[in-house]
Amino acid sequence: MTGEPLLSVRGLVKDFRERGFGPGRSTVRAVDDVSFDVFPGETLGLVGESGSGKTTIGRLIVRLEEPTAGQIELRGQDLRGLSGRRLLEFRRDVQMIFQNTQNAFNPRRTVRSVLSDPYQIHRLAAGADLDERMGALLRQVGLTPAMLDRYPQQFSGGQRQRLGIARALSVQPALVVADEPVSGLDVSVQAQVLNLFAELRRELGLAMLFISHDLRAVYFLCERIAVLYLGRLVEIGPRRTLLENPVHPYTRALIGSIPVFRPGGGFTRTVIKGEISDSGPVTAGCHFAPRCPLWREMGQPARCREERPLLRPAAGGGMAACHFAESSPPLAANLAGQPSGGHA
Amino acid sequence: MTAPAAVLVTEPRAVGRRRTPLLTVVGAILGLLVLLTIVIGPWLIGKDPYAIDVGNRFAGPSAAHWLGTDELGRDVASRIAHGARATALIALGAVALATAIAIPLGVLTGFLGGWVDLVVTRVVDLFFAIPSLLVAIGVVGLFGPSLTTTILALGLSYWPFYTRLIRAAVVGIRSRPYVDAARVLGASRLRVIRTDILTGLVPLVLVQTTVLLGFAILDEAALGFLGLGVQPPQASWGSRLAESREFILAHPELALVAGVPIVLAVFAMNLLSDSLRDRLDAKRTG
Numbered sequence: 001m002t003g004e005p006l007l008s009v010r011g012l013v014k015d016f017r018e019r020g021f022g023p024g025r026s027t028v029r030a031v032d033d034v035s036f037d038v039f040p041g042e043t044l045g046l047v048g049e050s051g052s053g054k055t056t057i058g059r060l061i062v063r064l065e066e067p068t069a070g071q072i073e074l075r076g077q078d079l080r081g082l083s084g085r086r087l088l089e090f091r092r093d094v095q096m097i098f099q100n101t102q103n104a105f106n107p108r109r110t111v112r113s114v115l116s117d118p119y120q121i122h123r124l125a126a127g128a129d130l131d132e133r134m135g136a137l138l139r140q141v142g143l144t145p146a147m148l149d150r151y152p153q154q155f156s157g158g159q160r161q162r163l164g165i166a167r168a169l170s171v172q173p174a175l176v177v178a179d180e181p182v183s184g185l186d187v188s189v190q191a192q193v194l195n196l197f198a199e200l201r202r203e204l205g206l207a208m209l210f211i212s213h214d215l216r217a218v219y220f221l222c223e224r225i226a227v228l229y230l231g232r233l234v235e236i237g238p239r240r241t242l243l244e245n246p247v248h249p250y251t252r253a254l255i256g257s258i259p260v261f262r263p264g265g266g267f268t269r270t271v272i273k274g275e276i277s278d279s280g281p282v283t284a285g286c287h288f289a290p291r292c293p294l295w296r297e298m299g300q301p302a303r304c305r306e307e308r309p310l311l312r313p314a315a316g317g318g319m320a321a322c323h324f325a326e327s328s329p330p331l332a333a334n335l336a337g338q339p340s341g342g343h344a
Numbered sequence: 345m346t347a348p349a350a351v352l353v354t355e356p357r358a359v360g361r362r363r364t365p366l367l368t369v370v371g372a373i374l375g376l377l378v379l380l381t382i383v384i385g386p387w388l389i390g391k392d393p394y395a396i397d398v399g400n401r402f403a404g405p406s407a408a409h410w411l412g413t414d415e416l417g418r419d420v421a422s423r424i425a426h427g428a429r430a431t432a433l434i435a436l437g438a439v440a441l442a443t444a445i446a447i448p449l450g451v452l453t454g455f456l457g458g459w460v461d462l463v464v465t466r467v468v469d470l471f472f473a474i475p476s477l478l479v480a481i482g483v484v485g486l487f488g489p490s491l492t493t494t495i496l497a498l499g500l501s502y503w504p505f506y507t508r509l510i511r512a513a514v515v516g517i518r519s520r521p522y523v524d525a526a527r528v529l530g531a532s533r534l535r536v537i538r539t540d541i542l543t544g545l546v547p548l549v550l551v552q553t554t555v556l557l558g559f560a561i562l563d564e565a566a567l568g569f570l571g572l573g574v575q576p577p578q579a580s581w582g583s584r585l586a587e588s589r590e591f592i593l594a595h596p597e598l599a600l601v602a603g604v605p606i607v608l609a610v611f612a613m614n615l616l617s618d619s620l621r622d623r624l625d626a627k628r629t630g
Binding site: 059062063064087088091092094095096098099101103104105106108109113114117118121122164167170171 | 520521522524525526527528529530531532535539540543544546
């Protein structure tokens, strides 16, 4: 984690406006002043509930959406207003793996047809060379070249996700944004795909932004983890720190929500009260305050409702956005170290 | 990477042969019958559809005249077979015209969105306020009745709803993850339209073509019946219907013979479009 960051996100904001015309349309801020870096070869996990803006951040980075404000830089180069040849070059550097659904692949096109697209678009290969490279690509993700002439719906969920990985790797990117790549798969298949990610990362030196709501998958794969809540980054830090000593009340609640097996028998888990939608639009202060257990414990200090907490260094090398992060007692749980061994 | 795991290799499932539904068979047979009438009917009957024989008016079916003769003593079978050609030409022309307008416009509006979409959609809405037969009558009134005008009239009355249909389908396809994936890979808009949008439209267009062919045959008959279609003495199914109308009380069999082919052809098209719709379900491709 030294040297220049590969990807640098600064003050990213994305507003979605209601459909329609004229004034009076309400605006939803999906991503609210988010900043982080991804270093070469590093995997950063982006976790959060649904609606936290993690998918939007992924789509902004691969330029499927335009940011409302803020900067996204790749190797120090600003991506705003990139077009034509420069945009095409950027496409080779940054790729995306989509959530496995029926519609991740066009059901009317063979694997050969879909996989040959990137080689044609970027003029990377043609003819016999193309066949060879597509075959090698399939082998790389654990499939066989004979599968080139099949249709996507002739594959199982896990195989189709491998195809999705192959599609993203075809242009040999430096950074891959993986949006919920293992949700929607059987648990046993999830493990296989996660192992594939780990292998590819090691072999190719890929940097990855791994977007997931599955904390166990994130722990298995990521060096650093960023936690999002309602479009804002609440905590970011090395995997171990975040897992063993989370400082933000939301992160603590999130980690507390993982069911832990107790040797004495049974499971324990702490459940956060309320829904993400309960908070309503937060105009000032900390957007987690309405659901924050720490805020209630401390007698609902006014500062949380008035002043927006900024990310600041916390113990253990991470950063957290909480006015009272220091006041929280250490997490007295036995889950520290437990998931870091990996589940796959 | 280790050697590919054998577990991951599965053979494609053998697709069991499904029995062709009865209605598909009926539709195919009727469709074939109509096609044969168009292609070899006139040659098979071998009679001049325009030869007037006033001494032999309203003759019943005989060896010489399979379906009898009409009010001018012309061979009815021959007029229907020749008329089938004119009607088929009109139907195909009208559908081709509507498709040629609807696909580019629907893809443009559905894919690009923005103000182009807004303007075209409003214009389409405007057309929706006018009954389509009225549009057709308007066009005929403007250019005078003829075969070409009928094609123009029907084609122009079909494009608005067809455009809306295509646009809706394009909007649906555009939001699929595989289109996002193509964009991330650097595919241009044109490439996405070619590889993902147009291929996705194929089933819809095939089904709509058969549905519209049925409509066009019916509407040609309606225009013909109103005397706004193909003009006498040229034969078409619509004009045949118009000619027989005058004698419907004295000789109802003429109207019946004129109407049956229309009913059968439209029925065939509807059956075929239904079975096409079932067959082209994307989930079963491959």
